[in-house]
Amino acid sequence: QVQxxxxxxxxxxxxxxxxxxxxxxxxxxxxxxxxxxxxxPGKGLEWVAIISxxxxxxxxxxSVKGRFTISRDNSKxxxxxxxxxxxxxxxxxxYCARAITTPDYWGQGTLVTVSS
Amino acid sequence: xxxxxxxxxxxxSPGQSVTISCTGSSSDVGDYNYVSWYQQHPGKPPKLxxxxxxxxxxxxPDRFSGSKSGNTASLTISGLQAxxxxxxxxxxxxxxxxxxxxGTKVTVL
Numbered sequence: 001q002v003q004x005x006x007x008x009x010x011x012x013x014x015x016x017x018x019x020x021x022x023x024x025x026x027x028x029x030x031x032x033x034x035x036x037x038x039x040x041p042g043k044g045l046e047w048v049a050i051i052s053x054x055x056x057x058x059x060x061x062x063s064v065k066g067r068f069t070i071s072r073d074n075s076k077x078x079x080x081x082x083x084x085x086x087x088x089x090x091x092x093x094x095y096c097a098r099a100i101t102t103p104d105y106w107g108q109g110t111l112v113t114v115s116s
Numbered sequence: 117x118x119x120x121x122x123x124x125x126x127x128x129s130p131g132q133s134v135t136i137s138c139t140g141s142s143s144d145v146g147d148y149n150y151v152s153w154y155q156q157h158p159g160k161p162p163k164l165x166x167x168x169x170x171x172x173x174x175x176x177p178d179r180f181s182g183s184k185s186g187n188t189a190s191l192t193i194s195g196l197q198a199x200x201x202x203x204x205x206x207x208x209x210x211x212x213x214x215x216x217x218x219g220t221k222v223t224v225l
Binding site: 011016035037043044045050058059061062070095100101102103104106107108109 | 117119135148151152153155162163164166167168173203205207208209213214215217218219221
């Protein structure tokens with residue numbers, strides 16, 4: 001069964017940085033593009049970013065463009081999200097998800113809280 | 117990158133059918149046959165119920181069906197059951213981005 005385990009969340013002050021990780025297993029990680037999707041408390045899902053299977057293409061939501069960077073290490077079966085210049089409205093549960101164009105399998109999420 | 121539009125809530129009695137709409141634009145739903153639907157129970161991650169507009173992953177009951185007409189996709193749940201209660205999210209591929217709807221709360225009366 002596909003497994004995706006996010007880590008790296010926590011409480012951070014506005015303007016600071018945080019890096020999330022997503023460890024993938026039980027599938028060939030290097031064959032799939034990967035998404036990051038977030039969900040603010042009590043709200044709907046918001047797409048954040050996608051990276052191609054090889055890592056040479058990345059696309060971002062307008063709300064995070066220029067602040068967040070998605071990357072991957074296929075040798076470690078791990079996906080990353082570097083988040084800089086964090087704002088209170090970035091507070092959310094961050095999910096990584098495997099891509100079949102849109103997401104299919106999702107992790108359990110890691111909570112990021114941006115607060116002073 | 118505007119969010120897709122879903123009704124805030126729908127409800128039905130056990131055994132009835134409910135349909136959730138998901139309206140986008142000619143840049144997303146209308147341009148690609150890559151619409152997915154997810155079920156989400158409280159405190160859980162989303163679960164894929166429909167992909168590529170109308171395909172069901174293995175293990176998803178055939179009570180769940182998807183369709184699309186123009187810029188609007190729809191999810192129909194037939195023979196409503198208590199466990200179907202939860203939030204449902206639509207999602208569309210749109211080339212250089214992916215977009216979700218605001219979510220619909222399904223209540224089983």
